[in-house]
Amino acid sequence: MPGCVLQTDMMSPIRFGLCCLFKNEPITFRRTTAGFLLKKQPREQKSMLAALCLHNARSLLTALAYCRDQGIGDFRINSQILPLKTHPEAGYAVKDLAGWSDIIDIFKSCGAFCRRHDLRTTFHPDQFIVLSSPDPDIVQRSVAELVYQAEVAGWVHADVINVHGGGAYGDKKTALKRLVRVIRSLPQKVRSRLTLENDDRVYTPADLLPVCHATGVPLVYDVHHHRCLPDGLSVERATQQALATWNREPLFHLSSPLGGWSAGTPRSHDDFIDPADMPECWRGLQMTVEVEAKAKELAVQELMRHLAK
DNA sequence: AGCGGTCAAGTTGAT
C-alpha cells in the first residue's frame, strides 16, 4: 500500500528498530574482500573503495527514509558501512578516497535527517571486537575498530556502539576487571556511545550490571540471550535493572528462536517475532527495541501491526 | 545467470 503510513497515535510508545539489512526492499549495502582488493593496483583499490563507500552512504540515507515512511524509529548500521576500514593491509583513511568530502557530506545528511525525523541509529561491532582479552594486540585492534565506528557515529548522530563482554578465559572475574579498565581508557567519542549487551554463552545481565555501574556504560538487555543463558534474574527484574543503567533512551534486543523454544537450536533466530516472546513488562515503556529477525523489515512491520491491534 | 567456496578479525562448546 504505497503512501500508507502508520498513525503515531495507534503505535506503541516503543520505538522498533531494523537491523542492518532489508529482506524485500531494494536497498543494499556493498562490500568487498581484502584478497580481491589487494590484487588490484593501489589506484584502483582506492577508486573501488570510494565507490563502495559512496554507495553505502547513499543507501543509508535511502534506508533511513524508508524507516521514517514506515514508522520504524531505529536502524542498526552495518559495521562494514565503510568496507575493510580497519583491515591491517587494506585499511584506509576516508580522506584518501576520491570524493571523500561528498561521502562525509552524505553521512552528515543522514545525521540531519535523523534529527529532523526523530530517528535513532546504532552500531553493533561484531564478535571480533573483544575488550576483555588478555592479549593487548586484540584489545588494541578492537579499540581501533570502535574508533572508526565512533567517527561515523559522529557524522550520523548515532548514540550507541554496542558490544558484548567477550571471552571469559576460564576466569570471568578477572576478565571483567580487564573490561572495566579498558572501558575507562577509551577515547571519549567511543566511551560516550559504548553499551554492553548480555550474550548467550558467557556474560549474563547479572555479570554485566556491576560493570555498567562501575563505568556508567548502559546495558542493552537482550531477552532472547537471557532466556538462552539465564542467571537467576527474572525477565522483569533484568528489565528494571537494565533500564536504570540508561542516561538516554534505553535500547533492548528482541528475537525469537528458530523453530520455537523446544527445537534443537533455540539460539538461532527465526524469520519473524513470535509476539509471545515480547515480555509483557516491556509494553508501554519508552524505549528502543531492535528486532533481530531474518525477515528484517517484514518482521518489524508484522510485530508493529500486531501490537497496534 | 547461477552456484559454491570463501571471507580479517575471537571465543566457546560440540564433535
Added chain:
DNA sequence: ATCAACTTGACCGCT
C-alpha cells in the same frame, strides 16, 4: 584436534 556458530550473508570466480 577440528569446526560450526555467533551474525548481517555477500562477494568473487568459475562454469
